[in-house]
């Protein structure tokens with residue numbers, strides 16, 4: 001998008017923001033999504049939407065003060081249910097005050113004077129991994145995040161497919177994964193097997209000991225059969241979710257991120273075994289890869305949304 005020629009000019013940049021329950025991450029990217037600089041600030045979740053957006057934009061201002069640049073657009077990824085078309089938060093968890101209903105993109109656009117876009121954080125994660133991460137140039141991808149909960153998102157025909165309610169690909173809370181009680185009030189959801197909270201709870205039920213998911217992974221690495229069984233159940237559950245998605249959408253690839261996915265050596269073998277046991281009718285195995293962007297995926301993915309949307313406008 002820059003003018004040709006060797007003279008020095010102000011670089012055109014995009015910003016990406018990840019507003020999480022405790023931390024807000026901000027990245028400043030070049031037009032090809034290389035990260036120029038990034039920062040993290042605490043999320044003032046109890047202080048309301050206006051304060052949360054102000055904290056993010058103050059952090060962005062500090063980044064931009066270091067590098068003269070022309071901001072072309074900004075993307076925001078946020079937890080909860082969001083309306084990606086109107087840029088509003090629809091449903092937020094109890095830890096956020098005055099966030100549900102907040103008009104995020106309008107507030108940001110009024111402050112910065114550039115186009116702003118809002119995505120659910122799992123959708124932004126998948127945008128990031130397809131734009132700059134583990135699944136670049138893959139047109140049919142299921143993305144899953146294994147954190148406190150289990151999130152999912154779909155990338156079909158080279159673009160995000162979020163559905164009419166923004167919830168396409170949300171595999172964490174569909175039934176058919178056993179009979180355990182889920183944090184949402186339902187039963188038998190994938191989240192009861194594969195989230196950080198579930199790993200802790202399932203291990204606790206077996207042993208009477210409450211460890212973090214990371215410590216359960218450590219115990220499994222040391223040969224603890226209960227810890228190994230908990231991760232095997234998680235891996236098998238993930239494989240089932242992948243197979244269901246492959247049967248419905250013919251995805252070729254699944255990318256998995258989030259804190260629990262750091263125990264890849266424990267999750268991958270049971271996943272691959274379960275996938276191999278039930279090959280899709282296409283005859284093509286789904287490739288499963290670990291996410292590579294780490295905690296930056298949501299912010300980079302949010303920036304990639306801004307680049308895509310603004311790019312469409314400026315190419316006209």
Ligand SMILES: [Zn+2]
Nearest residue numbers: 173182184189
């Ligand atoms: Zn549930």
